Amino acid sequence: MRILGIETSCDETGIAVYDDEKGLLSHELYSQVKLHADYGGVVPELASRDHVRKIIPLIEKAMEDADTQPSDIDGVAFTQGPGLVGALLVGSSVGRSLAYAWNVPAVGVHHMEGHLLAPMLEDDAPEFPFVALLVSGGHSMLVKVEGIGQYEVLGESIDDAAGEAFDKTAKLLGLDYPGGPLLAKLAEKGEAGHYKFPRPMTDRPGLDFSFSGLKTFAANTIRDADLTGGDAEQIKANIAYAFQEAVVDTLIIKCKRALKQTGMKRLVIAGGVSANTMLRSEMKALMQELKGEVFYPSLAYCTDNGAMIAYAGMQRLKAGETLALSSQAKPRWPLDTLSAI
């Protein structure tokens, strides 16, 4: 079976063709980063319009690269939610129209299920059950995963998502949008021990996160720092290091707790922030210590992409799930309401 996957929930147009026997056949991505950079964040209306411009040429390219004709396609999967409503509508309109025209089922995919299953695209895919740490620009959550669609949310952010905290702190440090990867790069030049950021909500039981206080702590630290001298860049790098260390440490503490609570030894980390080098190496060390295993998507599939949507869509298509032509985009859509397959 072969499926076309479409991702348009935020500022990336991602298209992929996935075959359940041959694997991923093609994968196209257009990032709108430059379009939104001047505004310091995603402008929803501009995002929707740009998806409209890019989606068809990218689908044509993905089909061509996969040497695939419409008659070879058994279903069309698209991100149905959560995300920016205008952006979602582009993917869902095109996805459902193609499914109608090609006379195949349409499948609505939950964006976070896409992230959660992205490590399944790798050769060393994790087996169920596992604990998933999903850390993206819009969400931070710990999920107990027994199988596809069997999700128990153990904890989530009560305010900013981890990626959002990275982006906001990066902005305070004068870095461009989206600042997460730039802050991580700056932190590589930073030295440990100069600043000590808090580890929010680790001093009480529970698995929820709160990251907005870190951003405020960063704002105060930057305000109090003397950034007028020749060592300003080094000071900024030290602040970036301390911020990143605090986020990573907090995530480690919560993952450790979630593994203990569930009795599981397998951890999956996905979403944009899972591209973070420090997070990846610290989590690896943690799982070695706990004699468990950690799985990530490869870097290309950590941030938003069409491949994860095609993969998740394929699993639901094979389970016989299809979408009515009248179904709506879902800007808000709790992960634990998905059906088990």
Ligand code: KG4
């Ligand atoms: O999953 P994603 O592409 O989009 C959402 O679903 O939100 O995640 C994007 C987020 C952004 O906040 C970005 O700054 C962050 O992931 N990110 C990183 C890194 N790469 C991307 N944060 C920290 N370190 C990175 N290397």
Ligand code: ZN
């Ligand atoms: Zn995402």
